[in-house]
Amino acid sequence: NAGVTQTPKFQVLKTGQSMTLQCAQDMNHEYMSWYRQDPGMGLRLIHYSVGAGITDQGEVPNGYNVSRSTTEDFPLRLLSAAPSQTSVYFCASSRPQGQTEAFFGQGTRLTVV
Amino acid sequence: GDSVTQMEGPVTLSEEAFLTINCTYTATGYPSLFWYVQYPGEGLQLLLKATKADDKGSNKGFEATYRKETTSFHLEKGSVQVSDSAVYFCALRRDSGGSNYKLTFGKGTLLTVNP
Numbered sequence: 726n727a728g729v730t731q732t733p734k735f736q737v738l739k740t741g742q743s744m745t746l747q748c749a750q751d752m753n754h755e756y757m758s759w760y761r762q763d764p765g766m767g768l769r770l771i772h773y774s775v776g777a778g779i780t781d782q783g784e785v786p787n788g789y790n791v792s793r794s795t796t797e798d799f800p801l802r803l804l805s806a807a808p809s810q811t812s813v814y815f816c817a818s819s820r821p822q823g824q825t826e827a828f829f830g831q832g833t834r835l836t837v838v
Numbered sequence: 839g840d841s842v843t844q845m846e847g848p849v850t851l852s853e854e855a856f857l858t859i860n861c862t863y864t865a866t867g868y869p870s871l872f873w874y875v876q877y878p879g880e881g882l883q884l885l886l887k888a889t890k891a892d893d894k895g896s897n898k899g900f901e902a903t904y905r906k907e908t909t910s911f912h913l914e915k916g917s918v919q920v921s922d923s924a925v926y927f928c929a930l931r932r933d934s935g936g937s938n939y940k941l942t943f944g945k946g947t948l949l950t951v952n953p
Contacts, residue, residue, distance in 0.1 A: 758941075767927065768943040770940055770941075819939070826872070826884045827941055829881040829883070
């Protein structure tokens with residue numbers, strides 16, 4: 726089972742460049758989320774989606790865009806990369822009902838120079 | 839808002855030592871509580887969970903009990919192994935009020951176990 730797949734695993738960008746981090750899940754989960762992980766900060770929610778066509782902002786949305794055209798995919802776009810966006814990014818998916826767990830991808834380590 | 843506070847690391851132990859990582863939370867209502875583990879270079883994996891007061895989650899020798907009176911969910915293991923070296927995250931999720939998409943994480947505790 727693939728679970729949650731993130732690509733790429735590593736990326737280096739120059740300041741001002743744009744890119745898209747890909748996230749796909751094959752578990753038919755309604756909920757998908759993007760988190761960033763920074764040293765000493767834990768994981769912070771960037772954007773989330775409760776279903777295809779529905780997205781909303783989390784705690785730290787500035788500089789990022791998302792869309793959810795299908796249940797499976799939830800890409801994260803950096804419009805104009807800044808050094809402050811150097812981080813490890815995790816995508817997660819889960820079902821909405823009951824006390825179910827969230828499944829995480831392997832992460833994308835992004836460095837902006 | 840919701841918050842999770844877990845003990846600062848890093849924690850360094852010898853093999854077979856007893857482990858406790860403290861976690862306390864602030865949240866309205868009755869959240870579900872989780873411990874996630876992140877091994878080097880990998881994503882987060884669910885280690886254990888508890889969904890109501892006095893529940894005990896357990897997995898791979900790790901245990902944690904949901905204590906509503908002290909708003910705590912401390913992680914324990916009686917005898918750690920080198921393979922337990924990882925970062926451990928305590929997290930909560932409110933399962934009502936339309937917030938059950940979101941996990942609120944503590945800052946993480948790095949555990950290193952030496953042979």
